[in-house]
Amino acid sequence: MARERKIRVMVAKPGLDGHDRGARIIARAYRDAGFEVVYTGLHQTPEEIVEAAIQEDVDMIGLSSLAGAHRYLFPRVVELLREKGADDIVVCGGGIIPDEDIPKLKEAGIKEVFTPGSSLEEIVDWVKENVKPRER
Amino acid sequence: MAKTFNPNIFDDIEEGYKKWEKKLEDAFSLRPERRKRFSTVSDREIKRIYTPEDIRDQDFMNDLGFPGEYPFTRGVQPSMYRGRLWTMRMFAGLGTAKDTNKRFHLLVEQGQTGLSTAFDMPTLMGYDSDSPRARGEVGKCGVAIDTLKDMEDLFQSLPIDRITTSMTINPPAPVIWGMYIAMAENRGIDRKVLGGTIQNDMLKEFIAQKTFMCPPEPSLRLITDTVEFGTYEVPKWNTISISGYHIREAGSTAVQELAFTLADGIAYTQAAIDRGLDVDQFAPRFSFFFNSHIDFFEEIAKFRAARRMWAKIMKERFKAKNPRSWWLRFHTQTAGCSLTAQQPYNNIVRTALEALAAVLGGTQSLHTNSLDEVLALPTEEAATIALRTQQIIAEESGVANTIDPLAGSYCVEALTNQMEEEAFEIIHKIDDMGGMLAAIEKNYPQQEIADAAYHFQRQIDSKERTLVGVNKYVTEEDIPVEILEIDEELEKLQIEKTNRIKEERDQAKVKECLEAVGEACVANRNVMQPIIDAVKAYATLQEVCDVFREVFGIYRDPGIY
Numbered sequence: 206m207a208r209e210r211k212i213r214v215m216v217a218k219p220g221l222d223g224h225d226r227g228a229r230i231i232a233r234a235y236r237d238a239g240f241e242v243v244y245t246g247l248h249q250t251p252e253e254i255v256e257a258a259i260q261e262d263v264d265m266i267g268l269s270s271l272a273g274a275h276r277y278l279f280p281r282v283v284e285l286l287r288e289k290g291a292d293d294i295v296v297c298g299g300g301i302i303p304d305e306d307i308p309k310l311k312e313a314g315i316k317e318v319f320t321p322g323s324s325l326e327e328i329v330d331w332v333k334e335n336v337k338p339r340e341r
Numbered sequence: 342m343a344k345t346f347n348p349n350i351f352d353d354i355e356e357g358y359k360k361w362e363k364k365l366e367d368a369f370s371l372r373p374e375r376r377k378r379f380s381t382v383s384d385r386e387i388k389r390i391y392t393p394e395d396i397r398d399q400d401f402m403n404d405l406g407f408p409g410e411y412p413f414t415r416g417v418q419p420s421m422y423r424g425r426l427w428t429m430r431m432f433a434g435l436g437t438a439k440d441t442n443k444r445f446h447l448l449v450e451q452g453q454t455g456l457s458t459a460f461d462m463p464t465l466m467g468y469d470s471d472s473p474r475a476r477g478e479v480g481k482c483g484v485a486i487d488t489l490k491d492m493e494d495l496f497q498s499l500p501i502d503r504i505t506t507s508m509t510i511n512p513p514a515p516v517i518w519g520m521y522i523a524m525a526e527n528r529g530i531d532r533k534v535l536g537g538t539i540q541n542d543m544l545k546e547f548i549a550q551k552t553f554m555c556p557p558e559p560s561l562r563l564i565t566d567t568v569e570f571g572t573y574e575v576p577k578w579n580t581i582s583i584s585g586y587h588i589r590e591a592g593s594t595a596v597q598e599l600a601f602t603l604a605d606g607i608a609y610t611q612a613a614i615d616r617g618l619d620v621d622q623f624a625p626r627f628s629f630f631f632n633s634h635i636d637f638f639e640e641i642a643k644f645r646a647a648r649r650m651w652a653k654i655m656k657e658r659f660k661a662k663n664p665r666s667w668w669l670r671f672h673t674q675t676a677g678c679s680l681t682a683q684q685p686y687n688n689i690v691r692t693a694l695e696a697l698a699a700v701l702g703g704t705q706s707l708h709t710n711s712l713d714e715v716l717a718l719p720t721e722e723a724a725t726i727a728l729r730t731q732q733i734i735a736e737e738s739g740v741a742n743t744i745d746p747l748a749g750s751y752c753v754e755a756l757t758n759q760m761e762e763e764a765f766e767i768i769h770k771i772d773d774m775g776g777m778l779a780a781i782e783k784n785y786p787q788q789e790i791a792d793a794a795y796h797f798q799r800q801i802d803s804k805e806r807t808l809v810g811v812n813k814y815v816t817e818e819d820i821p822v823e824i825l826e827i828d829e830e831l832e833k834l835q836i837e838k839t840n841r842i843k844e845e846r847d848q849a850k851v852k853e854c855l856e857a858v859g860e861a862c863v864a865n866r867n868v869m870q871p872i873i874d875a876v877k878a879y880a881t882l883q884e885v886c887d888v889f890r891e892v893f894g895i896y897r898d899p900g901i902y
Contacts, residue, residue, distance in 0.1 A: 216902075221462035221478055223551030226591050226678075229791050229902035230798050246900025247551050248466075250474065272462050273717070273827065277477025303717060303824055321682040321715055322811045324802045 210338040213241040215263040217254045219282065222272035223247055227300060231267060234325040240332065251281040259291050265336045268298040268315075275302055280313035287314075295336050299323065345401040346393045354392055365389070382636040382679075382806075383594035384796065385759075391751035399754060404649075408744050412652040414645050414757070415745035416703040417668040422741040428706035429731045430507060430672065434459030434483035435718050436831050438494035441484040445499055447721065451728060455706060456499070457507040459483035460517075465552045467513040467886030470835040479832035482718065483509075487839040487883070489876045492520040493527070502530050506537035507582070507672070507706075512554030514541035515567050516885045519872035522575065527877070538579040538628055538672075541567055544605040544777055548786045550587035551898060554886060557778050559893035563868065565612045570869035572623045579628040581609055582672065588786075589632035590678045592794020595643045596760050598632060600767035601777075601786050603650055607768070608777040610659055620659045624666035633699040634676040635691055641747055642756035644702025647671070650761055673699035674708040680715040684810035684818065688712040693730050700734055701747055707731055717824045784901055791902060839881065846879040854878045855888055862892040 216232040218225055225247055232244045243261045245254060258266050268279055279298050286292045298310065299319035307318045316335060319328055379387045388395075399405070406412070409419030418424065431453055433444045445456055460483040463475035469487045470479045479485050486492055496506075502525075510517045518539045522532050543560035546552050554560070564581060571580035585602035593601065606627065613623050631647065633640050651669035655661040675695035680688040689712050696709045709727040711719030719727070735741055747753045774780045781787070800806040807813045854875035861868045875885055 221466045221468070221474060221552075222482075223546075225551055225898075226794050230592075230795055232902040233791075233795050234798075242902075244900050244902050246898035248553075248898060272478065273481035274462070274477040276829075301716065324812075325798060326802060 211241050212336055212338055213263045214265045214267060215243040215258050215261060216267045217245040217249055218247045218269055219249055219251055219254055219278040220270060220274045221248060222270055224271035228269040231328060234329055238329040251278055251285055254282055255285040255289060258294055259289060263294060264339050265295040265332060270300040276306060279310055279315050283314035293339055345399045346397060351394060351397060354394055358392065381639040382634055383639060385639060391755050393751060395751055395755035405748055411667060412649040414649045415748055417670055421703060421744040426735050426741060427704050428455040429453055429728060430455040430457045430706045430708055431724060431728055432457040432459050432708045436480040436827055437835060438484055438491040442495055442497050455505045457708060458509060460510055461485045464882060467554050467883060469881050469883035470839055472883060479835050480827055485835050487881050488842050488879050489520050489523055490842055492524045496524060501525060502534055509540045511540055511543055511546050511552050513882055513886050514539045515563055515868055515872055516882050519869060520876045523873050523877045532575050535575055536577040538582050540582045540584060542581055542584045542605060544608055545584045545587055547781045548588055548601060549591035549790060553896040555889055555893035556896045557781055561612050565616050566867045566869055568613045568623050569616055569618060570867055571626060572618060579626050582628050582630045584630040586630050586632045586674055589634060591790050592797060593790045594793050595639050596763045597789060597793060599643055599647055599760060600764035604768050604771045604777045607654060620661045621663035621666050624655060624661055625663060629669055629671035631671050631673050632676050633673045633695040635679045635695060637694060637698050638753055638756060640698040641702045642753055642760055645757045646761040650764060670705045672706040673704040675710045677710055677714055680710060681808060681811050682715045685712050687810055689726060692727060696730055697734055700740060703745060720823055720825045787901060842879055850878045851880045855880055855884055858885055859888045859892060
């Protein structure tokens with residue numbers, strides 16, 4: 206019997222915001238949880254993120270934003286995934302995201318949004334429950 | 342020189358200590374100590390009690406002495422806050438230049454004595470508002486500056502010949518500074534009278550804050566151009582604000598903040614000396630910028646250690662002779678990363694404690710964070726409370742009545758010594774790697790900070806460390822604070838404004854000026870005057886930065902975690 210493939214996640218920093226403390230901590234926590242992790246590094250355009258996600262064949266993209274540009278950047282990533290027919294890749298996000306933006310982001314296809322004070326455990330558990338290795 | 346303590350007191354102290362420890366054991370056998378290990382926010386172990394034994398080798402005149410005297414442990418000026426209080430400098434920047442100008446006028450009316458400018462992400466990265474990379478980010482976390490016109494609107498009718506201005510700008514610092522000088526000159530103000538600071542510290546960008554443009558080496562060269570230009574042309578300007586703030590925000594410990602910041606200062610000093618400048622010509626214009634985190638005594642010790650270390654570095658390592666070169670003058674900001682989104686009003690208290698530590702540490706200027714900064718840009722009301730916090734410390738608490746009141750505290754002195762020793766060890770390690778540029782290329786500081794940040798987060802998650810409202814004393818709540826919204830229309834308006842200016846200017850002149858900037862880059866001539874000429878002709882920020890990117894290349898984040 207084939208063993209189930211490991212979950213492969215991408216942690217991505219869209220836009221110009223340089224706050225990467227959270228993203229890097231999350232990347233480590235995912236790695237420690239046994240996921241395969243791809244970290245894009247900073248200053249990625251939504252186009253670059255989607256292209257890399259498809260190339261790297263990830264199951265999930267975690268977007269991090271702390272400088273207010275999530276309203277444009279997060280939905281743009283989902284939109285591009287759809288255009289490329291890769292919208293089975295789960296997208297979640299986190300960072301400084303005002304509460305009233307969360308429903309709009311979810312409507313746009315962001316599955317979950319984690320705000321300051323979320324524990325690593327909570328963030329890791331969410332992936333375990335909501336992300337399955339994609340069929341390929 | 343004489344030791345502070347007479348050596349024959351130590352036998353008695355040791356005996357007393359043993360007796361006390363015995364009593365402690367009895368007490369703890371009934372009720373054990375609250376924790377197995379007591380440590381600071383940086384996970385530095387703290388002893389139960391400190392005595393003269395912990396600082397037995399202290400030599401009062403050599404190690405502490407008097408304010409305004411080497412090694413400046415007690416403060417850089419002889420008079421400190423007895424003469425003049427610290428500058429209350431609140432960072433502000435939002436939306437368009439005109440919006441920020443309004444906030445500046447409000448702050449000046451309320452008694453603020455220095456301005457501090459936050460720029461939006463595209464400006465910080467050297468892109469104009471109409472760049473595809475700027476989509477969704479214009480005016481979001483600061484003010485958008487594309488052309489000289491924006492700079493003129495930003496400082497409209499503010500007394501810039503009297504008020505000092507700090508600008509938090511890094512990769513495009515030469516251009517933004519060039520615009521500021523151009524704006525002043527167009528108002529008839531001589532560049533020689535301008536006072537203020539540009540952050541202009543790229544090393545800490547590679548280490549921590551991560552706004553990049555060109556690779557480390559040419560970045561250092563551009564900074565050295567500004568140091569050289571400032572020395573001869575804008576002598577009252579602080580050309581670099583060597584910053585530990587962002588290093589700490591990225592998750593470093595207090596000692597790492599101290600060591601990496603001073604190591605950056607060493608790299609800038611060496612680069613300017615290699616350019617042929619005399620250390621005593623430029624070093625007095627270097628200033629520093631530290632974080633004030635929540636761990637009260639550790640922070641005070643850090644500020645005191647920083648002053649003493651820099652004095653030694655300048656005097657002994659760089660042979661500076663001018664006492665002003667030995668001064669570590671610093672701005673402080675309270676720790677953004679210590680604030681919590683939960684129960685946000687608690688942030689007022691955190692900020693007050695952190696501000697108090699900065700004042701007891703002898704800061705020259707201070708920004709206090711607003712209670713809502715973890716959620717969004719501060720509202721006017723929140724920013725006012727933050728400023729009032731400083732005014733209460735200054736004018737009600739009495740802590741500014743005497744200079745360096747914690748000197749002689751066994752605990753604070755012991756921590757000061759300990760942090761100095763550990764930070765010098767890290768600096769020597771960086772020296773052995775070949776200096777800070779080489780250390781950055783090896784990802785050494787980046788990795789150390791990532792390790793510390795992860796360690797801290799794990800401690801919070803396991804509740805080994807308490808964050809009130811986050812992992813203890815948690816309440817169900819709707820966040821009750823009002824949030825400042827930035828109008829989404831602003832991006833469009835800003836792009837229109839910049840496009841209008843681009844259409845109306847003398848294109849041939851702009852082209853010629855930009856070529857002159859490029860030639861200066863290639864020929865290793867100072868870029869500052871060509872930049873001032875270019876922005877006066879309304880070349881945009883990005884146009885000048887594109888010249889840098891073309892000549893020097895673009896730096897990409899290595900993406901380590």
